[in-house]
Amino acid sequence: MMRKVLQKIYLGLIFFLLYAPIVTLIVLSFNNSKTRAKWGGFTLKWYSELFQNEQIMSALYTTLIIALLSAGIATVIGTAASIAIQGMKNRWRTLYMGLTNIPMMNAEIVMGISLMLLFIAIHVTLGFGTILIAHITFNIPYVILSVSPKLRQTSKHTYEAAMDLGASPLQAFFKVVFPDIMPGVLSGFMLAFTMSLDDFVITHFTKGPGIDTLSTKIYTEVRKGIKPEMYALSTILFTTVLVLLILVNYSPDSQEEGGKKARKAKKRPSKVRMMVVRRVIPAVIGLVVVAGGVYYAALSQTMNDEKVIVYNWGEYIDPEVLTIFEEETGIDVIYEEFETNEIMYPKVSSGAIAYDLVCPSDYMIQRMIENDLLAEIDFDNVPNAKYIGEGYMEQSRQFDPENKYSIPYCWGTVGILYNKTMVDEPVDSWSILWDEKYKDNILMQDSVRDAFAVALRYLGYSLNSTDLDELTAAEELLIEQKPLVQAYVIDQVRDKMIGNEAALGVIYSGEAIYTQWENPDLEYVIPKEGSNIWIDSWVIPKNAEHKENAEKFLNFLCRPDIALMNFEYITYSTPNVAAQEMIEDETIRNSEVAFPDLSKLPELETFRYLGPEADAVYNELWNKVKSD
Amino acid sequence: MSNKLIDFVNITKSYGTQTVLDDLNLYIRENEFLTLLGPSGCGKTTTLRILGGFENPDSGHVIFEGKDITNLPPNKRQLNTVFQKYALFTHMTIAENIAFGLKIKNKSKQYIHDKIKYALKLVNLDGFENRMPESLSGGQQQRIAIARAIVNEPKVLLLDEPLGALDLKMRQDMQYELIRLKNELGITFIYVTHDQEEALTMSDTIVVMNQGYIQQIGTPEKIYNEPENAFVADFIGESNILPGLMLEDRLVKILGIPFPCVDEGFGRNKPVDVVIRPEDIDLLKPGEGSIDGVVTHLIFKGVHYEMEVMANNYEWLVHSTDMFPVGTEVSIHVDPFDIQIMNKPESEDEEAVNIEE
Numbered sequence: 001m002m003r004k005v006l007q008k009i010y011l012g013l014i015f016f017l018l019y020a021p022i023v024t025l026i027v028l029s030f031n032n033s034k035t036r037a038k039w040g041g042f043t044l045k046w047y048s049e050l051f052q053n054e055q056i057m058s059a060l061y062t063t064l065i066i067a068l069l070s071a072g073i074a075t076v077i078g079t080a081a082s083i084a085i086q087g088m089k090n091r092w093r094t095l096y097m098g099l100t101n102i103p104m105m106n107a108e109i110v111m112g113i114s115l116m117l118l119f120i121a122i123h124v125t126l127g128f129g130t131i132l133i134a135h136i137t138f139n140i141p142y143v144i145l146s147v148s149p150k151l152r153q154t155s156k157h158t159y160e161a162a163m164d165l166g167a168s169p170l171q172a173f174f175k176v177v178f179p180d181i182m183p184g185v186l187s188g189f190m191l192a193f194t195m196s197l198d199d200f201v202i203t204h205f206t207k208g209p210g211i212d213t214l215s216t217k218i219y220t221e222v223r224k225g226i227k228p229e230m231y232a233l234s235t236i237l238f239t240t241v242l243v244l245l246i247l248v249n250y251s252p253d254s255q256e257e258g259g260k261k262a263r264k265a266k267k268r269p270s271k272v273r274m275m276v277v278r279r280v281i282p283a284v285i286g287l288v289v290v291a292g293g294v295y296y297a298a299l300s301q302t303m304n305d306e307k308v309i310v311y312n313w314g315e316y317i318d319p320e321v322l323t324i325f326e327e328e329t330g331i332d333v334i335y336e337e338f339e340t341n342e343i344m345y346p347k348v349s350s351g352a353i354a355y356d357l358v359c360p361s362d363y364m365i366q367r368m369i370e371n372d373l374l375a376e377i378d379f380d381n382v383p384n385a386k387y388i389g390e391g392y393m394e395q396s397r398q399f400d401p402e403n404k405y406s407i408p409y410c411w412g413t414v415g416i417l418y419n420k421t422m423v424d425e426p427v428d429s430w431s432i433l434w435d436e437k438y439k440d441n442i443l444m445q446d447s448v449r450d451a452f453a454v455a456l457r458y459l460g461y462s463l464n465s466t467d468l469d470e471l472t473a474a475e476e477l478l479i480e481q482k483p484l485v486q487a488y489v490i491d492q493v494r495d496k497m498i499g500n501e502a503a504l505g506v507i508y509s510g511e512a513i514y515t516q517w518e519n520p521d522l523e524y525v526i527p528k529e530g531s532n533i534w535i536d537s538w539v540i541p542k543n544a545e546h547k548e549n550a551e552k553f554l555n556f557l558c559r560p561d562i563a564l565m566n567f568e569y570i571t572y573s574t575p576n577v578a579a580q581e582m583i584e585d586e587t588i589r590n591s592e593v594a595f596p597d598l599s600k601l602p603e604l605e606t607f608r609y610l611g612p613e614a615d616a617v618y619n620e621l622w623n624k625v626k627s628d
Numbered sequence: 629m630s631n632k633l634i635d636f637v638n639i640t641k642s643y644g645t646q647t648v649l650d651d652l653n654l655y656i657r658e659n660e661f662l663t664l665l666g667p668s669g670c671g672k673t674t675t676l677r678i679l680g681g682f683e684n685p686d687s688g689h690v691i692f693e694g695k696d697i698t699n700l701p702p703n704k705r706q707l708n709t710v711f712q713k714y715a716l717f718t719h720m721t722i723a724e725n726i727a728f729g730l731k732i733k734n735k736s737k738q739y740i741h742d743k744i745k746y747a748l749k750l751v752n753l754d755g756f757e758n759r760m761p762e763s764l765s766g767g768q769q770q771r772i773a774i775a776r777a778i779v780n781e782p783k784v785l786l787l788d789e790p791l792g793a794l795d796l797k798m799r800q801d802m803q804y805e806l807i808r809l810k811n812e813l814g815i816t817f818i819y820v821t822h823d824q825e826e827a828l829t830m831s832d833t834i835v836v837m838n839q840g841y842i843q844q845i846g847t848p849e850k851i852y853n854e855p856e857n858a859f860v861a862d863f864i865g866e867s868n869i870l871p872g873l874m875l876e877d878r879l880v881k882i883l884g885i886p887f888p889c890v891d892e893g894f895g896r897n898k899p900v901d902v903v904i905r906p907e908d909i910d911l912l913k914p915g916e917g918s919i920d921g922v923v924t925h926l927i928f929k930g931v932h933y934e935m936e937v938m939a940n941n942y943e944w945l946v947h948s949t950d951m952f953p954v955g956t957e958v959s960i961h962v963d964p965f966d967i968q969i970m971n972k973p974e975s976e977d978e979e980a981v982n983i984e985e
Binding site: 155157158160161162163164165166167168169171172175176179180182 | 732
């Protein structure tokens with residue numbers, strides 16, 4: 001008795017752990033309140049907003065069409081392959097079955113990267129076609145896996161019997177063998193469809209700019225902060241996959257078992273089932289393809305050859321700006337986003353995708369110039385570049401010595417954010433971060449270069465130092481500081497400082513502006529020993545195919561009214577002096593944090609790419625600090 | 629019996645290094661019930677599959693009604709096959725199964741309908757049109773397989789161990805059914821089996837095969853009573869096969885004792901094989917027969933008793949309706965016409981000689 005109860009509790013617990021997260025997600029998708037913490041009543045508005053979001057609907061259609069096409073093609077190829085494998089001698093059959101299984105076992109990321117490398121090697125432009133080929137490739141094994149057992153069950157005599165009764169080999173296959181293996185083929189198709197539907201990793205590596213499936217779209221969206229529409233979308237995706245999986249696993253097997261049990265009673269398969277298989281499913285598939293085709297045709301009518309492919313940080317442009325540009329110039333903007341410089345770099349350097357305009361950070365621009373990846377900007381085509389403050393152009397020379405390849409877009413500094421109510425003395429030096437008085441009230445950046453920059457500048461060295469003595473000194477300083485530090489964090493500096501949880505924190509200026517709005521007690525300062533300045537600038541890759549359009553777009557971005565729109569959206573400092581003057585809010589326009597007078601600031605350095613050896617030294621020393 | 633319908637000419641077939649048929653020659657007459665009989669691996673099924681068109685011979689020709697059909701695909705041949713495991717189309721109803729061949733040939737609806745009715749009646753399964761194959765017993769499925777084949781009005785029906793999967797009682801019923809069908813249809817049946825009883829019961833002609841060679845061709849009676857070699861004798865029914873010495877015409881020495889027999893023309897003092905069927909041995913009182921011995925085993929078999937008698941260092945197999953308990957001293961007697969003399973094979977290979985009728 002006790003045992004049974006325990007068994008039930010155990011089972012219940014397992015299912016709870018398995019499904020609690022998904023149930024939470026589903027519940028939240030019906031939550032009227034935007035915050036996760038509060039239940040604001042039942043609503044379907046996230047669903048309706050979801051269906052009004054054109055980008056998501058386009059991603060949905062791409063997902064469906066790729067899933068259908070790849071599953072369909074994989075089913076044909078896979079079924080044919082199964083038949084061929086079935087006809088082989090035993091030894092070969094085992095070998096081939098093993099070979100087809102390997103891609104299934106293989107880590108998806110390996111598959112994704114190798115496919116991407118292959119496409120690049122044979123000069124196939126990444127896009128819809130490459131996603132489709134990739135999906136077909138990873139779907140085939142699933143089809144073979146589900147067709148082969150059915151084929152093994154099918155007696156070869158039925159095929160011969162059909163021929164014996166006068167059927168040609170083709171007739172025999174389609175009239176006799178195919179209906180026999182139909183459940184396997186169908187479940188293979190469903191399995192492939194499901195796999196394609198929810199694949200992220202492989203799609204991520206093989207997709208090109210301007211094309212997204214639901215999973216990559218969700219990923220992009222989530223990076224910017226989770227919106228409730230995403231709960232709704234995830235719920236729909238989960239339900240779809242669930243239904244498909246139930247169809248795959250339940251229908252053919254249950255039919256078989258049912259058949260055995262109800263042996264005597266069994267007559268024809270039900271009319272309804274036949275109807276569904278023969279009419280409804282093809283009709284639905286047809287409808288999706290046709291409707292999507294019409295939709296895409298309508299879409300592509302507005303599309304023309306005039307386009308510009310832009311590769312930018314996530315949430316780093318006002319979407320409205322893109323629309324205005326398209327309306328004004330008739331040039332389509334194909335817009336794609338990256339999360340880090342390190343993710344962007346290989347995509348550009350491999351030449352897999354010919355981007356027209358990219359927005360990397362300072363040190364990465366230096367690296368791209370060194371590797372001859374960038375084209376010189378024709379400043380005659382970008383007259384609005386004159387609105388960029390001279391000081392910023394000067395700072396840019398640290399990584400683009402002749403100001404030939406880049407035009408600054410956003411910039412900021414690193415400094416100390418402190419709470420006036422908790423810190424008595426005026427803050428003007430990094431030394432305050434080593435003051436015993438503020439033990440457990442100091443927040444440091446949890447990233448190697450940022451942390452070392454603080455220590456190196458405090459010691460009076462360059463933050464791009466590769467001198468081992470200087471670096472060791474910085475390391476010792478950081479170890480000395482460690483007992484005073486409350487936490488090494490990145491994003492939390494902002495929230496913790498707003499919430500008065502710490503007195504001092506190392507922070508980026510863009511974040512500092514935001515914290516000051518939320519908590520007026522906070523003050524930002526750039527210490528007198530000097531600090532880091534970062535600049536994200538627009539560059540044009542050498543392999544750009546629409547360089548003129550890229551320059552048009554760049555000129556557009558430098559237009560003061562447009563730069564202002566972007567500043568208001570991104571809230572990071574703009575180097576566009578004319579835009580700064582147009583800011584209505586006086587406190588912001590004159591903010592010392594957002595727009596300091598560069599000439600009056602202490603010495604500012606951009607980070608430089610130091611090469612792999614120096615990187616290794618930095619990482620080793622940082623590890624010593626963290627583990628001490 | 630009338631003309632030759634099918635002629636196998638010098639058929640050879642091998643899989644890899646294994647020769648399955650070696651220079652086979654065989655003809656089949658119209659309206660004949662011919663059985664290919666032999667142990668598994670003897671080449672009987674391969675012969676049938678070559679005739680059906682599912683295998684191509686390495687060399688040789690298959691002649692059907694005077695035409696060479698060696699390279700004709702199965703769907704172009706005027707013969708139909710009943711497969712060992714029925715090979716019914718499980719996703720079709722019985723009616724659809726039977727109609728399959730007719731639909732391919734674009735026959736009219738009415739014609740197909742009538743044919744289904746006729747065929748089901750012929751195999752005693754009226755009213756089964758809308759059943760699914762899975763809901764039928766093995767025997768019923770086999771009859772449907774036959775019905776499906778015969779609606780196409782083939783000149784020859786090939787049956788590949790069609791009763792192999794059935795239980796004993798069902799098998800015996802189906803044997804009578806097949807004989808009746810053959811008589812009603814008036815077509816040629818070519819039947820493959822390893823079951824000698826089936827072969828003896830139904831056939832007009834039996835072809836005994838072993839290791840790719842034909843061992844003997846003949847009527848069931850001839851095959852049973854006058855096996856031409858030890859293999860046939862051993863394979864057909866139970867036998868005592870003893871080494872013997874043909875002393876002269878009509879006299880053979882077995883186990884050192886001369887037995888009168890009816891065979892002639894083997895020469896003098898020639899080693900031979902001697903076949904004596906167990907039911908042809910009479911057990912008499914000691915001293916009254918040719919060899920004295922002792923009963924060592926006794927089993928009741930229903931119709932008769934099966935006994936083993938040890939005499940002159942040989943264990944004689946004896947079937948008799950009279951019972952002799954173990955330990956009884958008896959004497960063995962065999963009538964001269966019950967002794968079958970066979971040529972002794974000079975080598976192992978010759979055991980598989982190719983004999984032409």
